[in-house]
Amino acid sequence: MGIRTTDDLHAIRSAWERLEEIVPLRGRKFFAAVDTSASDYLACVQLRDDDDPAALGLEATTLPGGRYLRARLHGEPPELYDQIRPAFEALVEQTDPDNSRPSIEFYRRRDEVDVLIPVA
Numbered sequence: 001m002g003i004r005t006t007d008d009l010h011a012i013r014s015a016w017e018r019l020e021e022i023v024p025l026r027g028r029k030f031f032a033a034v035d036t037s038a039s040d041y042l043a044c045v046q047l048r049d050d051d052d053p054a055a056l057g058l059e060a061t062t063l064p065g066g067r068y069l070r071a072r073l074h075g076e077p078p079e080l081y082d083q084i085r086p087a088f089e090a091l092v093e094q095t096d097p098d099n100s101r102p103s104i105e106f107y108r109r110r111d112e113v114d115v116l117i118p119v120a
Helices: 009-022 084-094
Strands: 002-006 030-035 040-045 068-074 103-109 112-118
Touching (some): 002 009, 009 040, 068 084
Antiparallel strands (some): 002 040, 030 040, 103 112
16 A cells, blocks of 8 residues: 655655655555656555555555566665665666566665566
8 A cells, every 4th residue: 555646756755754654664564666657656565454545545556566677775764765766777777677567666674675677
């Protein structure tokens, strides 16, 4: 479940702030689905059995599976977050992305993020 916004740094930060106010960080997996061709960004949190996305004012969605090329980033926020876009750009140089699926950011820990590009 998540909050959809435009793929703009200010809008993205605002979406994450709102999501973190609604859903506590502790014990949750956080993701983002990014469709740069549509300028679409979805800040997401893994759904639990007792969650009601509609009651929380969040969009219910499922992130697509399949094969992804991954880069793992390490560092301290907020500098860590500045590495995400360049990491996506570097991965695109290495493969022919599957543009029918979004790229994924997986926030593994406070200081570790996986960026994933879908591959055919």
